[in-house]
Amino acid sequence: MSKTGEVPRTIELDSAGDPRLADYTRLTDAGLRTHLEAEHGLFIAEGTKVIARAVAAGYPVRSLLLGKSRLADLPALAEAAGAAPVYVVPDEVAERLTGYQVHRGALASLGRKPLPEVSAVTGGARRIVVLEDLVDHGNVGAIFRCAAALGVDAVVLSPRCADPLYRRSVKVSMGAVFAIPYARMTGWYDGLAELKSAGFRVLALTPDERATPLTRPAQTSSGVRMLPRLPSRPPPGRPVSAPPRRMSRSTGQK
Numbered sequence: 001m002s003k004t005g006e007v008p009r010t011i012e013l014d015s016a017g018d019p020r021l022a023d024y025t026r027l028t029d030a031g032l033r034t035h036l037e038a039e040h041g042l043f044i045a046e047g048t049k050v051i052a053r054a055v056a057a058g059y060p061v062r063s064l065l066l067g068k069s070r071l072a073d074l075p076a077l078a079e080a081a082g083a084a085p086v087y088v089v090p091d092e093v094a095e096r097l098t099g100y101q102v103h104r105g106a107l108a109s110l111g112r113k114p115l116p117e118v119s120a121v122t123g124g125a126r127r128i129v130v131l132e133d134l135v136d137h138g139n140v141g142a143i144f145r146c147a148a149a150l151g152v153d154a155v156v157l158s159p160r161c162a163d164p165l166y167r168r169s170v171k172v173s174m175g176a177v178f179a180i181p182y183a184r185m186t187g188w189y190d191g192l193a194e195l196k197s198a199g200f201r202v203l204a205l206t207p208d209e210r211a212t213p214l215t216r217p218a219q220t221s222s223g224v225r226m227l228p229r230l231p232s233r234p235p236p237g238r239p240v241s242a243p244p245r246r247m248s249r250s251t252g253q254k
Helices: 019-024 030-040 048-056 068-081 091-098 118-122 137-149 167-173 188-197
Strands: 010-012 042-046 061-067 086-089 107-111 127-131 154-157 182-184 200-206 225-228 245-249
Touching (some): 019 086, 019 107, 042 167, 048 068, 048 107, 061 091, 068 086, 086 091, 118 154, 118 188, 127 137, 137 154, 137 167
Parallel strands (some): 061 086, 127 154, 154 182, 200 225
Antiparallel strands (some): 042 107
């Protein structure tokens, strides 16, 4: 691994069609990227700080991509790059390759790690967030960022929830997707039942204006609390809440 401050060895390329740059092809094409990244077990991180957080979390670097106008970022990337190739291309080639103007500096292609079982991330947790069929990658990233700020112990994804390691999720989360353990359920209803059996109390959020306000959660006999989600135009005095389903482990204390 390169020492901090040491400039990594670079490989200059001038063609968006170079096969060595295949990991970075059409980053704005969600359909293509979902297929390509799953097939090759990779994901893309953007920006020096986010890349560094991914590497610190144990994700291996496959390669880095840098536009010529951002060569000044090279020393900061030394430790993250390690022995991985660092490709330098003209800015217009980077834009043609990725499909957008790369303005946050470097891009990194990193290898994915196997997802743990749900029980592995919730075993020692007291508070978790469950995302139910949330398909907008930016929203997934924002929730991870908020969850990290609020000290949530883990995130559990429904089977159809968007990928937290998709480039936009990673970008919006500012690297928080690397800081919070997460797992994906294999089945929605069975998954919820397993969480309840593990001692978690479900706090479900709904946009229904008839729901109990967050300031006065109603404890039902089944241990499920129904909490409101922010409507498009909340009436005066209604509390603001977030869209994910949140769970806390019941301790038996009042």
